[in-house]
Amino acid sequence: MAGHFDLQGRHGKSRVRVSRVWRRPADAGGHLFVEWSVAVSVVSDCLPSYTSDDNSAIVATDSIKNTVYVKAKECTEVVSMEEFAVILGRHFTSLYPQVSEAAVTIVERPWERVAVDGKPHSHGFKLGSEKHTTEVTVKKSGSLLINSGIQGYSLLKTTQSGFEGFMRDRYTLLPETRERIVATEVTAWWRYPFEHISQLPSKPFCFTQRYQDVKKVLADTFFGPSDVGVYSPSVQNTLYLMAREVLTRFPDIASVQLRMPNLHFLPVNLGGKENPGLVKFADDVYMPTDEPHGTIEATLSRANSKL
Numbered sequence: 248m249a250g251h252f253d254l255q256g257r258h259g260k261s262r263v264r265v266s267r268v269w270r271r272p273a274d275a276g277g278h279l280f281v282e283w284s285v286a287v288s289v290v291s292d293c294l295p296s297y298t299s300d301d302n303s304a305i306v307a308t309d310s311i312k313n314t315v316y317v318k319a320k321e322c323t324e325v326v327s328m329e330e331f332a333v334i335l336g337r338h339f340t341s342l343y344p345q346v347s348e349a350a351v352t353i354v355e356r357p358w359e360r361v362a363v364d365g366k367p368h369s370h371g372f373k374l375g376s377e378k379h380t381t382e383v384t385v386k387k388s389g390s391l392l393i394n395s396g397i398q399g400y401s402l403l404k405t406t407q408s409g410f411e412g413f414m415r416d417r418y419t420l421l422p423e424t425r426e427r428i429v430a431t432e433v434t435a436w437w438r439y440p441f442e443h444i445s446q447l448p449s450k451p452f453c454f455t456q457r458y459q460d461v462k463k464v465l466a467d468t469f470f471g472p473s474d475v476g477v478y479s480p481s482v483q484n485t486l487y488l489m490a491r492e493v494l495t496r497f498p499d500i501a502s503v504q505l506r507m508p509n510l511h512f513l514p515v516n517l518g519g520k521e522n523p524g525l526v527k528f529a530d531d532v533y534m535p536t537d538e539p540h541g542t543i544e545a546t547l548s549r550a551n552s553k554l
């Protein structure tokens with residue numbers, strides 16, 4: 248008994264690192280390979296373990312870790328991170344009476360197939376940069392929440408960006424400009440509309456493909472056409488257009504959240520008494536900085552969200 252207090256706990260295992268290979272013949276596309284860092288956290292009725300020495304209801308976090316490897320072993324067919332998270336969530340909530348909810352978070356290490364002499368290699372991979380992430384919550388009832396995202400997606404363009412017309416007062420020093428570098432490291436989260444196990448799409452829908460598609464839409468909108476680009480009047484506006492394009496293009500995404508730090512490239516002007524105009528900025532030499540940086544973020548959802 249927790250006496251007069253209200254006690255809510257959850258436990259699990261974080262940073263469970265697992266890799267899996269699916270060995271397809273070279274003429275069927277070659278090996279598939281993933282490296283995942285998995286975190287599982289269960290909501291479980293084991294209050295006596297907090298308030299007394301009674302651990303009888305605890306699913307040990309060591310067992311939770313082992314289960315990740317058992318389930319990876321059992322996935323003899325290729326699965327996406329999202330599907331694997333759902334498999335784990337269903338496992339914990341259905342096997343254990345005391346577990347009412349399981350949250351599974353996975354971050355993928357971005358191993359990408361290499362090409363040798365222009366041909367995709369059957370079993371060779373190199374590490375990329377941006378990371379696919381997912382956060383899945385499964386309840387015993389079968390109700391479900393699937394968020395997926397991207398982390399560390401670094402994008403930069405050397406022109407077609409400016410910032411003008413912002414409010415000015417006695418604290419304002421920043422000059423207006425129609426010519427600057429804009430650089431960011433996008434973090435995105437989006438929510439899929441599947442709210443119960445029974446609504447999960449069958450095979451033709453692929454979460455992994457959707458991740459690739461969203462990534463491309465984000466970048467294409469950020470950059471604009473390859474020859475002329477598209478002018479960005481602010482990170483805010485570019486962020487909004489990126490989010491809007493994701494919702495427009497993908498009806499199966501219910502909302503999208505974007506975080507886009509403004510990683511400044513400051514004009515370099517150097518000079519002193521001895522050496523006036525040693526370096527005079529002419530849109531050519533910059534000082535890259537990430538501290539401090541602007542932080543711009545927004546969430547875009549469908550207004551007529553049919554819940």
Ligand SMILES: O=c1[nH]c(=O)c2[nH]c(=O)[nH]c2[nH]1
Pocket residue numbers: 410421480481482483509541
């Ligand atoms: O795109 C921008 N948005 C801002 O809110 C801001 N603030 C700032 O100093 N520079 C910029 N750039």
